[in-house]
Amino acid sequence: MKLGLHIGYWNKGPYEAIEVAKEAENLGYDSIWAGEAYGSDAITPLAWLGSHTSKIRLGTSVMQLSARTPAAAAMAALTMDHLTKGRFICGVGVSGPQVVEGWYGQGFRKPLERTREWMSIFRQVIAREGPVEFQGNQYQLPYQGEGAMGLGKPLKSITHPYRKHIPVYMGAEGPKNIALATEIADGWFPIFVSPYRMHIFDESLQNKPDDFGIAAMVQVNINDDLKQALLPVKWMIGLYVGGMGAKDQNFHKQMIERMGFDMQKVQDLYLAGKQQEAIEAVPDELVDEISLSGPVDRIRERIADWKKSSVTTMMIGRTESPDDDIQRLRQFAEMVL
Numbered sequence: 131m132k133l134g135l136h137i138g139y140w141n142k143g144p145y146e147a148i149e150v151a152k153e154a155e156n157l158g159y160d161s162i163w164a165g166e167a168y169g170s171d172a173i174t175p176l177a178w179l180g181s182h183t184s185k186i187r188l189g190t191s192v193m194q195l196s197a198r199t200p201a202a203a204a205m206a207a208l209t210m211d212h213l214t215k216g217r218f219i220c221g222v223g224v225s226g227p228q229v230v231e232g233w234y235g236q237g238f239r240k241p242l243e244r245t246r247e248w249m250s251i252f253r254q255v256i257a258r259e260g261p262v263e264f265q266g267n268q269y270q271l272p273y274q275g276e277g278a279m280g281l282g283k284p285l286k287s288i289t290h291p292y293r294k295h296i297p298v299y300m301g302a303e304g305p306k307n308i309a310l311a312t313e314i315a316d317g318w319f320p321i322f323v324s325p326y327r328m329h330i331f332d333e334s335l336q337n338k339p340d341d342f343g344i345a346a347m348v349q350v351n352i353n354d355d356l357k358q359a360l361l362p363v364k365w366m367i368g369l370y371v372g373g374m375g376a377k378d379q380n381f382h383k384q385m386i387e388r389m390g391f392d393m394q395k396v397q398d399l400y401l402a403g404k405q406q407e408a409i410e411a412v413p414d415e416l417v418d419e420i421s422l423s424g425p426v427d428r429i430r431e432r433i434a435d436w437k438k439s440s441v442t443t444m445m446i447g448r449t450e451s452p453d454d455d456i457q458r459l460r461q462f463a464e465m466v467l
Contacts, residue, residue, distance in 0.1 A: 132442065227379060348446055356424040
């Protein structure tokens with residue numbers, strides 16, 4: 131099992147990650163990942179970090195499909211792959227209707243179809259085996275729909291790729307979306323996963339290739355007081371279940387409920403403005419299973435359970451303090467590597 135660092139997206143301001151990335155590389159971490167929501171983007175910070183490192187792989191987790199056309203995303207990926215000498219990993223995801231419709235001004239319809247079409251165009255651009263042509267329900271190259279002048283022509287990237295195949299990981303929560311990832315992608319990001327409940331993905335993963343990657347984000351909280359160690363994870367789950375999705379269409383809530391935990395009370399309390407009560411209602415068993423929390427010896431024991439799972443990369447999440455994160459990187463590398 132490889133180790134990665136997930137720096138996520140910025141909150142109010144930048145997360146100063148240069149020294150953190152350098153230390154992760156020195157310690158033997160395999161990868162560093164950046165995300166995006168509706169603020170900082172996922173690619174620019176990785177380009178900055180790539181200029182200060184030489185070996186660690188750089189991945190987006192996740193780049194939102196609606197943020198860029200597939201050709202624009204492929205241009206960015208191709209550029210990053212050259213600048214980092216083949217260290218780039220393109221992690222993508224459809225996000226959700228609140229962000230897609232509210233931030234990007236696009237309809238959230240048929241996400242599986244959209245992902246499949248997007249990936250087909252992306253792969254064509256990167257492979258550069260001929261001018262790109264695609265006529266789908268959601269994407270058309272050349273475009274021939276309403277407003278077209280009829281002057282578009284198939285084009286081939288001016289820039290030759292550093293690699294004809296850039297690894298693509300998909301963020302997916304629904305069973306069909308996870309199964310799609312095994313068909314068209316090189317790996318999968320499970321946003322919340324327990325090494326003790328991987329069986330819930332058996333059907334979706336039954337056709338995955340032998341070299342298919344599973345990169346799971348795991349919060350690591352080292353604290354002799356287990357209750358205090360679990361608290362940040364409870365806040366994260368409360369936010370995602372209560373505030374990161376619509377009441378009747380919250381993919382995160384649905385994912386956790388498939389794991390066997392009833393999250394209705396958490397969502398109801400959060401949406402009612404009772405955030406503290408919502409956090410208290412998040413099951414300790416859930417947050418304990420999906421994180422590595424507590425005293426060092428306890429975490430070391432639980433790492434063995436993660437190593438027995440099908441997870442291939444464990445991405446530990448950051449805090450708001452780069453200095454604290456460097457210390458955690460060292461502690462965790464000692465326990466795992």
